[in-house]
Amino acid sequence: MANNTIFDDVFRTLLEKMPELAVPLINEVFGTSYPEDIQLIQKRNDHQTKQGEIITDSYFLIADKAYHIECQSTSDSSMIIRMIEYDFSISLESLRLEDGKYRMYFPNSCILFLRGNAGRKMLSIEMVMPDGSTTEYKVPAIYVGHYTKNEILQKKLFFLLPFYIIRYEKKALDTQDQELQKMLEEYQEIEKCLEEEFLEEGKEKAYRDLMELILRISDYILRNKEKARKGLGDVMGGKVLELESDRLIQEGLELGRTQGLKQGISQGLAQSVSALLRKGKTAEEIADLLDLSLDYVQKILKEVQQ
Numbered sequence: 001m002a003n004n005t006i007f008d009d010v011f012r013t014l015l016e017k018m019p020e021l022a023v024p025l026i027n028e029v030f031g032t033s034y035p036e037d038i039q040l041i042q043k044r045n046d047h048q049t050k051q052g053e054i055i056t057d058s059y060f061l062i063a064d065k066a067y068h069i070e071c072q073s074t075s076d077s078s079m080i081i082r083m084i085e086y087d088f089s090i091s092l093e094s095l096r097l098e099d100g101k102y103r104m105y106f107p108n109s110c111i112l113f114l115r116g117n118a119g120r121k122m123l124s125i126e127m128v129m130p131d132g133s134t135t136e137y138k139v140p141a142i143y144v145g146h147y148t149k150n151e152i153l154q155k156k157l158f159f160l161l162p163f164y165i166i167r168y169e170k171k172a173l174d175t176q177d178q179e180l181q182k183m184l185e186e187y188q189e190i191e192k193c194l195e196e197e198f199l200e201e202g203k204e205k206a207y208r209d210l211m212e213l214i215l216r217i218s219d220y221i222l223r224n225k226e227k228a229r230k231g232l233g234d235v236m237g238g239k240v241l242e243l244e245s246d247r248l249i250q251e252g253l254e255l256g257r258t259q260g261l262k263q264g265i266s267q268g269l270a271q272s273v274s275a276l277l278r279k280g281k282t283a284e285e286i287a288d289l290l291d292l293s294l295d296y297v298q299k300i301l302k303e304v305q306q
Contacts, residue, residue, distance in 0.1 A: 006220050007114055008057060010162050010213050011071040015042070015058050017209050021159040022060075026067060028155060029110045029120075029140055034062055036156075056086050059107065066090065066107035075116035075143075080123040083109060083139050110140045114163045117145035149186050153193045161190065162213040165232075169221045173228035180228055187235045211236055273300045 015022060019040040027034055041061040058069045068090060072079055091104040111123065124138040144163045152160055173180045191211075198207035215236055222229040276286045287297040 006217065007073045007163070008071060010217055011057060011112075013213060014159055014162070015060070018159075018206055019060070021210070022069075023062070024156045025069075025112075025142075025159045026062065028157060029142055030108055032062075038062060056090070059090060066094070066105070068107040068109040069112055070109075071112050071114065073114045075113055075118065077123065079111055079141075080125055080137075080139060083111065083123070084125055084137050087137075087139075106137075110142055113141060113143045113145075114166055115145065116143050118143050119146045149190065153190070156197070158194070158197070158210060161194075161210065162217045164190075165214070165218045165221045168228075173222070174225045180231060183228065184231050184235055187232055191236055270300050270303065273297060277301065 019042070020036055022040060023034050023036050023038060026032060039062075043059045043061060043066075056068060057071045058067075060067055068087060070079070070083060070086070087106050087109055088104075091106045094105040096103050096105070118141070120140060120142050122138050123141050124136050127135045127137060129135065144160050145167050147155075147157065147160060149164070152158070152164065168179075168183050171179045171183070173183060194207060194210065198204070198210070215233065218232050218236070219229060222232065272290060273286055276289065281289070283294060283297050283301055286292075286301075287294045290297070
């Protein structure tokens with residue numbers, strides 16, 4: 001994945017894998033009150049114009065209303081120009097003849113800025129018609145940096161969590177222990193909240209997917225801050241590894257029912273050890289995590305590395 005697309009990739013993955021997380025964000029931006037389990041229908045992101053194809057970051061329906069969100073990594077006031085082009089293309093596809101008149105239906109659109117802290121505001125363009133009348137095209141802008149950790153968690157704006165780490169990208173985390181500790185404490189609270197929200201509700205896959213996206217962006221933002229990256233990985237990645245280990249062991253047990261219990265468990269443990277090794281865990285850490293003897297783990301490691 002190219003670094004300049006990591007934010008777009010994570011944004012689209014959130015919408016594809018966990019579209020339900022976008023619902024509280026839509027409610028926050030547009031003042032709606034959709035329930036969290038309402039259906040979100042993905043629409044085509046490619047739109048044909050006379051100048052060629054344009055591709056939007058997202059375009060979907062909720063309760064027959066069209067929504068369009070663009071993800072922008074840096075603050076850019078000219079973004080409104082691209083937005084009107086995108087929305088004009090989308091509205092052309094919804095062109096209808098009603099009561100003898102053609103009508104274009106523009107989507108409910110907003111811009112999600114990942115950097116900056118301008119708070120929520122409106123970007124606009126004033127369109128002047130040939131007869132002198134004017135029409136104002138307005139799009140709300142929402143900034144991830146405007147929201148505190150507590151606001152995100154209380155409002156269940158979990159969609160924003162993978163991008164939360166961006167506020168720390170200019171901090172000297174590896175040399176200022178106070179800043180590093182502050183960040184780790186925030187993420188400990190985030191992880192605890194996500195456990196309560198997802199794991200206690202039996203939503204293990206959603207928890208794992210969201211945590212992996214959080215770590216994906218964090219690894220990129222903290223790529224030159226080894227101490228901070230490892231600390232955050234320990235805080236946020238530990239539970240994911242435990243869940244992965246449990247899943248692989250369970251697969252081993254299932255295999256044991258058909259191939260012999262002992263063989264199945266051994267294979268499940270071997271898979272777990274291999275998975276943890278790929279995640280960068282040492283033999284000592286793996287033994288502690290799986291509650292196995294160090295000698296046994298080293299024996300498995302020797303076998304899987306052959």
